[in-house]
Amino acid sequence: MAVMAPILHSDYIEKEQYVQNPHLDNMEEDILYHFNLGTKTHNLPAMFGDIKFVCVGGSANRMRSFAQFIHQQLELPGNADDIRDICEGTDRYSMYKAGPVLSISHGMGVPSISIMLHELIKLLYHAHCRDVMLFRIGTSGGIGLPPGTVVITDKVVDSFFRPQFEQVVLGKVITRSTELDKGMAEELLQCSTELSSFPTIIGNTMCTHDFYEGQGRLDGALCSFSTEEKLEYLKKAHEAGIKNIEMESTVFAAMCRVCNLKAAVICVTLLNRLEGDQISTPHDVLLEYQQRPQYLVAHFIKKHLALI
Numbered sequence: 001m002a003v004m005a006p007i008l009h010s011d012y013i014e015k016e017q018y019v020q021n022p023h024l025d026n027m028e029e030d031i032l033y034h035f036n037l038g039t040k041t042h043n044l045p046a047m048f049g050d051i052k053f054v055c056v057g058g059s060a061n062r063m064r065s066f067a068q069f070i071h072q073q074l075e076l077p078g079n080a081d082d083i084r085d086i087c088e089g090t091d092r093y094s095m096y097k098a099g100p101v102l103s104i105s106h107g108m109g110v111p112s113i114s115i116m117l118h119e120l121i122k123l124l125y126h127a128h129c130r131d132v133m134l135f136r137i138g139t140s141g142g143i144g145l146p147p148g149t150v151v152i153t154d155k156v157v158d159s160f161f162r163p164q165f166e167q168v169v170l171g172k173v174i175t176r177s178t179e180l181d182k183g184m185a186e187e188l189l190q191c192s193t194e195l196s197s198f199p200t201i202i203g204n205t206m207c208t209h210d211f212y213e214g215q216g217r218l219d220g221a222l223c224s225f226s227t228e229e230k231l232e233y234l235k236k237a238h239e240a241g242i243k244n245i246e247m248e249s250t251v252f253a254a255m256c257r258v259c260n261l262k263a264a265v266i267c268v269t270l271l272n273r274l275e276g277d278q279i280s281t282p283h284d285v286l287l288e289y290q291q292r293p294q295y296l297v298a299h300f301i302k303k304h305l306a307l308i
């Protein structure tokens with residue numbers, strides 16, 4: 001077996017390649033455990049080699065509906081209702097393919113999306129994909145915006161309003177930039193003006209590690225602060241240009257950036273956090289809100305495929 005010289009993290013940044021891990025080349029087989037896929041059991045280039053767009057979001061149902069919607073929008077052959085879950089052997093994530101578009105659920109929170117992204121990025125590598133763009137199409141809490149507003153993320157920031165993601169590796173903190181692709185954000189904003197169907201803005205997005213206390217909610221099982229302290233924090237966030245709050249964008253942006261993948265975050269706001277904490281909007285209205293980032297990304301994809 002070949003002995004590898006130790007490679008420092010900072011030394012190993014291959015510009016053309018998605019994966020940034022020298023150890024992968026020494027593995028005879030790579031099992032993408034949470035997808036129930038593997039390099040020996042599946043012909044990944046045949047299954048996924050044509051992927052150009054990957055859309056991710058928290059819920060399995062949303063990502064299935066999105067795959068069906070994009071199937072119709074791209075006028076692909078076959079019945080959209082027949083699209084099957086490629087990860088059906090596991091219930092960790094759901095994955096659907098519609099032509100060059102892959103639609104995957106990632107669950108809630110940074111650890112969940114992070115595991116999914118490791119396996120997704122390896123999947124794209126094993127499948128020899130090129131020029132892939134990633135989109136997170138999600139929901140969020142807005143700050144000072146009418147519910148239903150779509151926020152295209154300019155800067156992703158953490159709970160301290162810093163544009164960075166911290167990961168503990170071997171007991172040490174590694175800090176990575178959360179810069180997203182500016183061109184994609186601008187193009188998505190242009191798509192929104194072409195659709196002109198719902199309010200859309202570009203702004204900063206804060207990613208937290210909790211939905212309740214972590215987002216300054218007063219309605220969790222625990223609460224360690226007053227109403228005044230909550231509003232002071234949210235107003236400071238607002239002054240820092242933060243328009244919405246969700247729970248995955250830091251690691252999404254950081255991993256895509258290190259792995260040379262162009263990425264954008266598009267989340268609809270479900271409520272205005274300056275006015276409350278509970279999501280009391282009727283279910284059918286919430287469903288319609290959830291579709292807004294999907295319409296925007298579908299328009300973007302159709303333009304890129306020269307279908308409009």
Ligand SMILES: O=P(O)(O)O[C@H]1O[C@H](CO)[C@@H](O)[C@H]1O
Pocket residue numbers: 057058059107108109137138139140211246247248
């Ligand atoms: O709508 P999705 O993609 O699930 O994302 C948002 O909704 C969840 C909380 O309800 C968090 O995961 C947050 O990031």
Ligand SMILES: O=c1cc[nH]c(=O)[nH]1
Pocket residue numbers: 139140141142211215245246247270
């Ligand atoms: O307030 C909200 C709504 C959706 N998702 C979040 O993370 N926060």
